[in-house]
Amino acid sequence: MAEDATPRDPRARVWDLIGRFQAAMLVTKSQNGILSGRPMSHIVRADEGLVYILTERTTESARAIEADPDALLTLADNKRYVSLSVRGSVSTDRALIERLWNPGAQAFWPNGPADPAVCALVLRPDAGEYWDGDNALSAGVKMILANVTGSPPDLGDHGSVRL
Numbered sequence: 653m654a655e656d657a658t659p660r661d662p663r664a665r666v667w668d669l670i671g672r673f674q675a676a677m678l679v680t681k682s683q684n685g686i687l688s689g690r691p692m693s694h695i696v697r698a699d700e701g702l703v704y705i706l707t708e709r710t711t712e713s714a715r716a717i718e719a720d721p722d723a724l725l726t727l728a729d730n731k732r733y734v735s736l737s738v739r740g741s742v743s744t745d746r747a748l749i750e751r752l753w754n755p756g757a758q759a760f761w762p763n764g765p766a767d768p769a770v771c772a773l774v775l776r777p778d779a780g781e782y783w784d785g786d787n788a789l790s791a792g793v794k795m796i797l798a799n800v801t802g803s804p805p806d807l808g809d810h811g812s813v814r815l
Contacts, residue, residue, distance in 0.1 A: 662813040666780040667698035669734050670727055678705065678773075679724040680716035688712065694725070694775075695752050701815065703738065705773040706749065706757050714742050717773055725775060733783040736815070738775040748772055777815040 670676075679689040690713060695704040703725060707713050717723060717740040725736040743749075749772050750765040761767045 662782075663815060665784075666734060666736075666777075666782055666813055666815065667696065669732055669782050669784060670694070670703065670736070670780075671696045671698065672732070673727040673729065673734070675727075676703075676705075677726045678713055679726065680713060681720050681722070682712070682716060683719055688716070689726075692773075693756055694727075695754070701776065703736070703775040703777065704748075704752050705775065706752060706760075706770060707773060708769045709742070709744070709771045710769070713773060714771055718742050723775070725777070731785050735781045736775075736777040737779045738777050740776070741774045743772045743774050744768075745772070779812070779814050781812045 675691050676694045677689045678692045682688055692705045721740045723738050723740050725738050727734045753765045761770050
């Protein structure tokens with residue numbers, strides 16, 4: 653999809669935006685109640701309504717999702733931000749892992765998708781929120797103009813959606 657051809661439907665917009673990011677922060681709750689975020693590579697399957705993350709069964713991410721499936725997935729760059737409330741599960745389904753396999757995964761797990769340590773976090777978004785605006789320089793100029801003119805700045809598009 654072209655950079656300037658973002659969908660108008662908020663659901664489609666969220667799926668389009670999360671597909672543009674290279675990495676996300678997965679925020680889970682530990683057994684002692686502490687929130688913890690970690691950068692993860694995500695695999696978007698909008699047609700399935702799911703986001704996947706390949707990891708190992710022994711990671712804090714997998715253990716936390718097994719203990720408490722409610723999590724937060726956040727994505728950001730210098731002009732776009734997305735926050736997704738997700739419900740997760742851990743899958744060791746080899747067919748699923750093989751379908752999700754990619755060169756990045758191969759770099760982490762040279763034994764391939766059959767490696768028994770590898771699992772897939774299956775994240776089903778419940779709700780999403782996005783902010784799609786200008787880069788920092790452009791936003792700064794708009795803020796200065798807003799201060800001069802006394803009108804609020806237009807910093808881009810924002811929306812919330814149930815997924």
